[in-house]
Amino acid sequence: MNKRKKRLKEYRFTTSMQKKLVILFGLVLLAFIGLSTRLILINKDSGEQYKKQVLAQQEYDSRTIPYKRGDIVDAKGTPIAMSEKVYNLILDNKLILEKEDYLEPTLAALFQCFDLDEGAIRTYVTQNPSAQYYVAAKKLTYEEIAPFLELQNDVENNPNIKGVWFEEEYQRIYPYDSLACDVIGFTGKDNVGSYGLEEYYNDILNGTNGREYGYLNDDSTLERTTKAATDGNTIATSLDVNIQSIVEKHILAFNEAHRDEAREGAGSSNTGVIIMDPNSGEILAMASYPVFNLNDTKNLSSIYTQEAIDAMDDDAKFEALNAIWKNFCITSTYEPGSTAKPFTVAAALESGKITGNETYYCEGHMDIGGHTIHCHNRLGDGLLTVKQGIEKSCNVVLMNVGLTLGIDTFMKYQSIFNFGLKTNVDLAGEARTDSLIFDPNTMVPTDLAVSSFGQGYNVTMIQQATAFCSLINGGYYYAPHVVNKILAPDGSTVKNIEPRILKQSISESTSDLIKDFCNGVVIEGTGVTARPAGYTMGGKTGTAEKVPRGTGNYVVSFMGYVPAEDPQVLIYVVIDEPNVEAQDNARYATILTRDIMTEVLPYLNIYQTQELTEDEIEEMKQKEELAAQSVSENSISGNEVNESVSGNAANQNTEGESGETGDSTQAEEETQSEEKEIQIDPETGYAIDPVTGEFLDPQTGAPIDPTASNLE
């Protein structure tokens, strides 16, 4: 022990070692000086650049707070489109895999709370360890995510659930699925509305996204601020869910009843119905067929078979979708047919060209400009007053009135009634019709003649309905509209959209005359079957042959109003190519009108004023008992009527006429009466529509004459 110590002491830390240690210290000092210089140089040379770099790479972003798109509510405040907050389940694999302890508890909690594909999620998480944004589930409701949040927030018992968060989003929901689908439209990604109200009021419905962001304050410290989202406004419409449901129910029933009858497919190519308040232009219901589910807009299976869908390529599919998405009532144009007759007469009365007391003789046809244009009753109706002309829908009477009007006046009134112009209804997708009416400069008398009874030019349903409102409400042309109020998210009113009178189309006295004529149509003319039991009604039927002529395709329609004396509600029904053997029968439209109005009128608190006949009481009872089947019964009787008229061969003479429809021949046919109801209307001479052919009804003209004179 002592020895070793001694030996160690022998080797002292010598002076040379001390010297070397000092040298070492000197070298270390040099190194430090070198490094300090380096620090100073970095600051001097790149300090400014690096300062900016540091600020530049800060994340100021960052999070967008989504706004809530406004609701669409009906007249009673019932939401028909609304936005609901939903949550996307996001996985951050990097965080989940950060510690081995995290993976299993996190996955266990996920699978316990959500219906996920266990294998797929596990594989994805373990194989993409750096992925930080994986959407595992979309559009979950709060109720669905609540159990997981509970687990996740219970940090004491579940400290290892990591890397899962929820992204907020709003989902557009249509509580009534397909109801009013064409009017409402739908909303795609990023709250972009397509079609209908969703598109037209897109900017009003949308709000402004909020933002949570960071910024650098004066001291260059990062601060965070939240700017809340501004939710979109709600639009209150004049649509009524109940009326809309009634309308759609009957449209569906009609189309189902005639499914596959004459050809394969639904009961019509399309069926459109508009119900309006004639005294404000508000649209109470607007529907067409076929419909689609607003919550599943890409689904064609309601119209096509699965095989047909599979056979479509992308273009065909897109076309098919566009066809069902568009709103027939404002987008499709067609020749209005005889529903145009009241307008021609109104124009002639208003311009003073006729007084309404004139009589015209119908011999079944009229020769104009080298063409022979036939009346549907080829044997002629005989001597008719203007009112009878309307009631019987006599083309010859209307051609005479039209020729009296002259091309210029006729076209002036087309413009007054807004034909060829947009109505600017507050729905997206209204068709332009400016090129679908005649040009007065190239119009020839034949064009004028066919135009007088609604062939040769095209209209949209909304144009026709809106203009008809002005005919029967004293001449006030109201802007048609669906929305009457815009509400802030808190419920306060932002804007009231009052009914707007755009112009006075005709005088009140002319309006009264037109109403009288149209009332006659339902009392003793072509529209008797349209009247709902217990009510008075006025209106006009229409049966227009489609282009190309001669193929037997027709648009049948009825526009009417209740009550007859003081119209409170207007209905316009258009059936495009009813799926029946003989399509040229307006009775399909009148029956549909009656079915709809029978239910709608009591709902609108419009009371019956007429005594019910025993038949009607019987019928009401039956309807109550067999609510569902009654519709098909009616339509069956309609079929039988069909065979009678047969005017569809009415196209003999046609050469180039100007205007859209090229060879617009004599195409208008009216179902002259309804065999079964004939007994109810003793006045009408139309009783004897033959089953066999047009020649068998010679005596119709004469007996009616005396009744016609009542008018004066």
Place this chain on the structure above:
Amino acid sequence: MAGGTRRRKQPEYFFDYTLLFVVLFLLGFGLIMIYSTSSYESSLEYNDPAYYFKKQAFSSVLGLVVMIVVSRIPYHFWERFAFPAYFISMILIVLVMTPLGRESHGARRWLYLGMSVQPAEIAKLSMILFLASLVCRMGKSIKSSKGFLTILSVPLPICAMVYLITDNLSSAIIIFGIAFLMLFVASPDYKKFMLLIVAVVGAATLAVYTILQLSESGKLGFRGERILAWLDPEAYASGKGFQTLQALYAIGSGGIFGKGIGQSMQKLGFLPEAQNDMIFSIICEELGLFGAIAVIMLFVLLIWRFMIIANNAADLFGALLVVGVLGHFAIQVILNIAVVTNTLPNTGISLPFISYGGTSVLFLLVEIGLVLSVARGIKFKDVS
């Protein structure tokens, strides 16, 4: 054993308070910086902004206790463990491969013995002890070439093991560096060292040149890429150069007086694990050049105290122990700052007392305890 001497001459012994205060200050400063740099990340990860701070504070307190105990034990007590320590440190390194080993950040460098320990840190301490003892035993033969080569070859097996088994090049370099510096002080020779340094620098230059050539032709290991990132960090901004570049941004954006303590932006997720090797760059960002150079001055002061103690040590063994510790501190501080300023390629070397690391601070304090123990051996009359 020394009792008689003490009583016979002077009862008063030297205690280096300057050294103690510098160490305490560095420890305290280190804890503050660890809290500042790690609170953002640890609050995100552990929901506790003081997570790293608490762990480091615990290690520091434990280290201080051990330091005081060691400083009370006459350093010759440890001489008998010199040889066993050398082999024990080897065994511990091998143990990393057994289930006792722990992996962290993709490297297997830790042993779990009640607490996580890095065998490389133990190897550094045992190398100092072993070499000090060996040089004393060799006596005059250290002057011969054989002695020179013997001392130089002693650390090689451990360096190789540290590098190969724990994949820790920086620790291997430090261990070899400690041996080199101790030999430099103990040997009266100069030429050999000059030659050695020239050879190393030459070899390094050649290596860098080769890597540059290789990078144009084909694939490189991660160390090769580190060299490339060192030469042009901006070109590797999203990969190997990311950390270095972010550290440079931090240094450069600090200015003269910095953004103020706690105000670093780079620590907010841009400089990953800022509390570890790159902590010096955050010091630069928050306290500026002024703070950074003040820290460097503290280390200079520390090393100066080591030099004074070594030069006045009672015997060669004590002096060499202090020289070893001096070498250890000097190498780590210089390499760390060199890496942070991109003066040298990026390799993981922590800044003594300031970087986060429990084993590191514990063994550094043991070394300080040894130095204090050597200082206690200095008699006042010798000093004066």
